[in-house]
Amino acid sequence: MRRHLLTTAGALGLGLLLAGSAQAQDLNLGGTYSITGKDKSGRFRGTATLTQDADARVTGDLQLEYLRWSWSSFSYAPSGARGSARLDAQLRGQTLRGRRYTTTGLSNVLTGLDNAESFQITYGVALDAPNAHGSRVKSVGGRFDGDRGQDSLRDHRPSAPTPPPPPAGNDRIELPARLLAVPGAPEEGRQAFTVRVDGSAASLSIAGPGRLLRAGAPVSGALQLQPGTHRLELEGTGDGRVTVSLRRGSAEVTRATSESAVERLYAILWGYQGTEIDYLEGDVAKTLRNVLPHLPGYALIEDGASFDQRKIEDALKDPTNPRRVVNDWCVSREDLFRYLRRGTLRGIAWGSHGFMEPFPGCPDEELDLFESRVWTAPPSGPRTTDKKTFVREWRDALAASVRTHGPLDFALMHSCCTGAIGSYRDEVWNYTDATTKSRARTVLGDPLPTHDRLRYRSFDALQPQARYLKTYVGPSYYGYHDVNWTHIRNSLEPSR
Amino acid sequence: MSRGLRALALALLALTSAGPVHAQDTPWWERPEAREEARRTLAQVRSLMEATERGDPRPAAAALQDRAWIVRSIAVIRLEVLGLDAGTTEALREQADPTRPAPEDDSKPLRRAREFAAALEVDLGPPVEVPPREAARIAASILTERVKGGPPDEDAAAKRRLVEHLLAWRAVVPEKADRAWLARRLLGLTDIDQALDDLKAQTAARAVGEDGDAVFTWYRSNAPYLYWHPRERRLRVDVAARVARQPTAEFRRATPWGPEEGPNAPPRETDAQR
Numbered sequence: 016m017r018r019h020l021l022t023t024a025g026a027l028g029l030g031l032l033l034a035g036s037a038q039a040q041d042l043n044l045g046g047t048y049s050i051t052g053k054d055k056s057g058r059f060r061g062t063a064t065l066t067q068d069a070d071a072r073v074t075g076d077l078q079l080e081y082l083r084w085s086w087s088s089f090s091y092a093p094s095g096a097r098g099s100a101r102l103d104a105q106l107r108g109q110t111l112r113g114r115r116y117t118t119t120g121l122s123n124v125l126t127g128l129d130n131a132e133s134f135q136i137t138y139g140v141a142l143d144a145p146n147a148h149g150s151r152v153k154s155v156g157g158r159f160d161g162d163r164g165q166d167s168l169r170d171h172r173p174s175a176p177t178p179p180p181p182p183a184g185n186d187r188i189e190l191p192a193r194l195l196a197v198p199g200a201p202e203e204g205r206q207a208f209t210v211r212v213d214g215s216a217a218s219l220s221i222a223g224p225g226r227l228l229r230a231g232a233p234v235s236g237a238l239q240l241q242p243g244t245h246r247l248e249l250e251g252t253g254d255g256r257v258t259v260s261l262r263r264g265s266a267e268v269t270r271a272t273s274e275s276a277v278e279r280l281y282a283i284l285w286g287y288q289g290t291e292i293d294y295l296e297g298d299v300a301k302t303l304r305n306v307l308p309h310l311p312g313y314a315l316i317e318d319g320a321s322f323d324q325r326k327i328e329d330a331l332k333d334p335t336n337p338r339r340v341v342n343d344w345c346v347s348r349e350d351l352f353r354y355l356r357r358g359t360l361r362g363i364a365w366g367s368h369g370f371m372e373p374f375p376g377c378p379d380e381e382l383d384l385f386e387s388r389v390w391t392a393p394p395s396g397p398r399t400t401d402k403k404t405f406v407r408e409w410r411d412a413l414a415a416s417v418r419t420h421g422p423l424d425f426a427l428m429h430s431c432c433t434g435a436i437g438s439y440r441d442e443v444w445n446y447t448d449a450t451t452k453s454r455a456r457t458v459l460g461d462p463l464p465t466h467d468r469l470r471y472r473s474f475d476a477l478q479p480q481a482r483y484l485k486t487y488v489g490p491s492y493y494g495y496h497d498v499n500w501t502h503i504r505n506s507l508e509p510s511r
Numbered sequence: 512m513s514r515g516l517r518a519l520a521l522a523l524l525a526l527t528s529a530g531p532v533h534a535q536d537t538p539w540w541e542r543p544e545a546r547e548e549a550r551r552t553l554a555q556v557r558s559l560m561e562a563t564e565r566g567d568p569r570p571a572a573a574a575l576q577d578r579a580w581i582v583r584s585i586a587v588i589r590l591e592v593l594g595l596d597a598g599t600t601e602a603l604r605e606q607a608d609p610t611r612p613a614p615e616d617d618s619k620p621l622r623r624a625r626e627f628a629a630a631l632e633v634d635l636g637p638p639v640e641v642p643p644r645e646a647a648r649i650a651a652s653i654l655t656e657r658v659k660g661g662p663p664d665e666d667a668a669a670k671r672r673l674v675e676h677l678l679a680w681r682a683v684v685p686e687k688a689d690r691a692w693l694a695r696r697l698l699g700l701t702d703i704d705q706a707l708d709d710l711k712a713q714t715a716a717r718a719v720g721e722d723g724d725a726v727f728t729w730y731r732s733n734a735p736y737l738y739w740h741p742r743e744r745r746l747r748v749d750v751a752a753r754v755a756r757q758p759t760a761e762f763r764r765a766t767p768w769g770p771e772e773g774p775n776a777p778p779r780e781t782d783a784q785r
Contacts, residue, residue, distance in 0.1 A: 287784070289783060289784060290698075290699030290700070290703070290745070290783065291655065291699065293692060293695045293696060293699065294648070294652070297645075297648060368784060368785055369785070370785040390784065400784050431785060432785075437601075438604070438660065439660065439785075441662075441663065442663065445742075445785075446784065446785045488597065488601075490656045490660065492588065492649075492652045492653065492656060493652045493655070494645075494648050494649045494651075494652035496560065496585070496588060496589070496592075496649045496652070497588050497591070497592060498592070499592045499593070501566075
């Protein structure tokens with residue numbers, strides 16, 4: 016026991032001392048966490064869901080994914096093995112005492128706990144300033160099974176609080192537990208909810224980072240509702256708790272709350288691959304291997320080789336976890352701008368063919384200005400071309416995300432000529448849109464100017480929008496052996 | 512397509528394309544020295560990736576004088592990833608070309624790269640293992656870029672010679688799946704439409720099968736008829752030359768391409784864009 020206490024105290028560190036016991040009086044550990052740690056089977060990561068009752072008894076469900084070291088990616092990667100565990104403990108102050116049960120393999124964890132391997136635990140709770148989800152719980156954790164086991168629960172997302180007991184009447188507000196705030200496209204996080212008004216008219220109002228809508232139109236001020244059941248809509252607008260209240264006169268007759276969180280999105284996007292489509296599977300795997308393990312608590316959303324965009328769209332609508340990584344194997348221009356328009360990007364990796372040419376429809380005086388552009392792919396698959404998207408379009412669209420979250424952690428523009436024309440200088444006009452080329456011949460003369468008499472604008476123009484930006488002078492290589500993954504990993508700040 | 516049908520298609524193809532141009536010696540890529548060099552090249556690529564993934568630039572700097580241009584090329588790319596300056600990289604990249612010799616000892620960019628490697632202070636990471644499959648794919652990527660992006664006046668024979676490295680590597684990669692992947696890459700650099708038609712396969716995956724053998728056989732019997740299509744940036748089959756059973760270079764001396772034919776024809780697909 017002494018050893019546990021000492022270890023726990025060490026793990027808690029400064030946060031515990033600063034937090035003070037007064038803050039712990041109304042501590043509620045209920046909610047979800049990301050978890051990392053180890054047990055006798057090895058290192059793991061995963062999710063933990065804790066519930067806490069009125070007597071401060073805490074039970075926890077731990078879903079674990081074991082990891083093993085990968086020399087090829089120089090990082091831990093899922094081994095394929097999974098496990099689960101259960102916590103049953105009592106919270107006193109900032110200490111959680113009880114037992115940890117290894118439930119892997121048990122068909123019924125509720126009846127089988129007596130037979131499960133278990134360990135006594137004394138875990139510490141560290142407090143800090145409220146996180147993005149309004150929780151002061153910085154971490155919960157400690158050791159078990161001697162020095163062999165360790166749990167570290169972080170990134171606490173509190174459970175939506177239990178609604179207050181209904182008043183004597185039958186007025187009701189039924190809110191979704193979580194709201195997703197998508198600042199650039201708020202309708203993407205819109206959810207329906209119902210209000211039942213009983214007896215006489217009442218007014219509905221909202222407090223916190225949310226917005227009420229009726230039939231798709233925003234509601235300003237209090238909304239007068241006649242008796243009956245009303246179907247309304249709600250959008251998150253920021254991080255924090257949203258409270259919807261129903262009043263008659265000055266008396267609040269019922270209320271409900273929901274947790275709103277701004278989406279944090281990392282996008283790994285694959286456009287037109289052409290005949291190099293045979294690299295796609297390997298390049299996707301390599302990118303995920305180098306990025307995902309360094310984004311703990313983030314959910315992976317992807318379409319896979321089916322290129323089925325509905326899989327991604329459905330998953331993006333789910334507000335359960337606002338932290339997500341989209342890996343889209345086939346990005347059309349429409350897909351691309353739907354992601355960019357959300358205004359929630361925290362990092363982006365783009366992979367496709369690319370080149371430079373004057374912007375189609377540009378004024379005559381810009382016909383000698385070659386701008387980097389990359390190809391999207393049609394929904395049917397990335398072997399063929401869809402549309403070209405130019406630097407100016409990317410820069411304008413990324414501005415929404417920078418307004419929300421500040422500069423992206425990284426932008427990897429893995430296409431040829433995203434940094435400069437480079438060794439393709441002698442074929443600089445070869446891939447220019449036919450209409451543009453014809454205009455250029457009229458305006459600039461025939462033969463067209465050689466590369467050294469042209470001006471250039473590359474994706475280096477995104478520099479202020481990303482803390483780490485990688486572009487390519489001339490060729491970029493399928494196989495992604497020209498990517499410095501260490502720089503990308505070091506750029507990641509998943510918890511901000 | 513069933514195995515039997517494919518065998519029949521290959522037999523028919525061999526019969527219809529058989530002729531004086533096919534009665535040739537063992538192709539260069541099947542000779543022992545070519546296989547040995549293929550083995551050495553892929554091993555070097557693998558070894559350079561393993562070293563540089565740990566942050567060690569020195570083997571890459573040493574490989575800048577390797578006799579294989581692909582090894583020189585991967586060395587330059589990896590040094591750039593580790594921070595070698597753009598000017599030196601550009602100069603070394605120009606030397607890492609099949610038409611150029613390895614740089615001499617007194618080459619200025621070579622000296623600068625070696626100084627960079629010697630001066631770079633890094634805490635080496637733990638050992639990294641790069642699978643042989645990965646080395647072959649990286650080498651094929653460098654090869655693809657060079658074939659598609661080489662000088663515009665490079666003739667078809669030179670392009671073919673480059674592409675045929677894929678056939679040399681086929682003999683030294685460890686598994687059927689790797690050979691199949693190389694065959695798929697071969698289709699990407701050659702006349703995929705004609706190959707699928709000749710092999711009576713609906714898709715590239717079916718043409719390749721589990722080991723790529725049908726595609727390699729197809730290439731061998733069609734190699735003399737391949738011409739370079741500059742806008743598709745791939746080798747295509749000169750079907751008229753094949754019917755006449757004359758290598759395309761010889762056939763087109765007597766029967767030149769029309770203004771809308773062969774290399775002068777507009778690209779037939781949209782998968783060869785930049």
